[in-house]
Amino acid sequence: MPLAMTKKRRWFQAMSALVINIYLPGWFKGSIYQGKIKGICVPVLNCYSCPSAVGACPIGSLQNFFAGLRFNLSLARFQFGLYVLGVLGIFGSLLGRIPCGWLCPFGLIQELMYKIPSPKLPIPKIATYFRYVVLAVMVVALPLLLMDEFGMGKTWFCAFLCPAGTLEAGFPLVALNSGIRDQIGFLFGWKTAVLTLFLIWIVLSERAFCRTTCPLGVILGFFNKGSLFRMIVDPDKCAECRTCHDHCPVRINIREAPNSSECIRCLRCLEACPRGAIGYEFWPKKASTQNV
Numbered sequence: 001m002p003l004a005m006t007k008k009r010r011w012f013q014a015m016s017a018l019v020i021n022i023y024l025p026g027w028f029k030g031s032i033y034q035g036k037i038k039g040i041c042v043p044v045l046n047c048y049s050c051p052s053a054v055g056a057c058p059i060g061s062l063q064n065f066f067a068g069l070r071f072n073l074s075l076a077r078f079q080f081g082l083y084v085l086g087v088l089g090i091f092g093s094l095l096g097r098i099p100c101g102w103l104c105p106f107g108l109i110q111e112l113m114y115k116i117p118s119p120k121l122p123i124p125k126i127a128t129y130f131r132y133v134v135l136a137v138m139v140v141a142l143p144l145l146l147m148d149e150f151g152m153g154k155t156w157f158c159a160f161l162c163p164a165g166t167l168e169a170g171f172p173l174v175a176l177n178s179g180i181r182d183q184i185g186f187l188f189g190w191k192t193a194v195l196t197l198f199l200i201w202i203v204l205s206e207r208a209f210c211r212t213t214c215p216l217g218v219i220l221g222f223f224n225k226g227s228l229f230r231m232i233v234d235p236d237k238c239a240e241c242r243t244c245h246d247h248c249p250v251r252i253n254i255r256e257a258p259n260s261s262e263c264i265r266c267l268r269c270l271e272a273c274p275r276g277a278i279g280y281e282f283w284p285k286k287a288s289t290q291n292v
Contacts, residue, residue, distance in 0.1 A: 100216075
């Protein structure tokens with residue numbers, strides 16, 4: 001079954017990118033979709049302001065929740081939009097990080113760019129902990145604690161760091177909308193520089209943004225060990241040849257930690273294992289390399 005799973009996954013990634021960015025008129029109008037379903041969160045990192053996006057980014061929604069929390073409490077408003085936590089909880093409990101490996105458009109972009117011929121560099125383990133800092137500081141603490149004159153916080157991750165937003169929304173809107181183009185300044189230059197650095201890094205290191213920066217991957221990763229979808233390894237079949245590790249985009253040892261929070265469940269290890277030792281289960285059904 002050489003490359004069968006990879007081909008299937010590419011179709012899922014492409015179809016996911018199309019479905020959650022189906023509003024094509026936005027590319028002609030230079031505006032964003034504002035229909036009734038726009039408030040529904042998708043389970044992947046996809047910018048709310050992309051001209052064709054029909055759903056909301058869960059990380060942007062989380063930041064808005066924390067940014068308005070203190071203001072809403074001061075007005076005795078107790079409807080906080082906690083549905084975004086519910087959406088992530090449902091997807092995480094069922095699938096863990098499957099959305100990262102099978103559905104995320106920016107994940108697909110990273111994988112395709114990594115194929116560009118270049119020297120390939122490993123990512124130090126310590127760098128993978130930066131994503132926890134991003135989640136705690138830029139997604140939670142800063143929007144919650146730093147208020148403007150109206151008592152509202154800011155979406156710090158979206159405003160200053162997210163390369164997906166710059167690529168999917170910033171450049172298209174600047175190119176298509178003259179009003180936005182006339183207002184660009186330092187912030188757009190900063191975001192362009194951040195995006196450029198990430199694009200270079202993505203070519204050099206596999207899934208560099210996912211492994212070091214993405215806060216959504218951290219949240220979904222919390223569910224990996226307890227989700228209904230689980231990776232399994234048969235120790236009697238495993239020869240500890242490390243073929244799975246060499247094919248893993250996030251470089252985990254699946255024998256030791258088959259449901260690591262870093263695993264994006266792309267199933268490349270299952271496809272690569274020469275002894276059929278790796279499989280998956282979705283309770284109560286089990287599957288392996290022999291019947292996927």
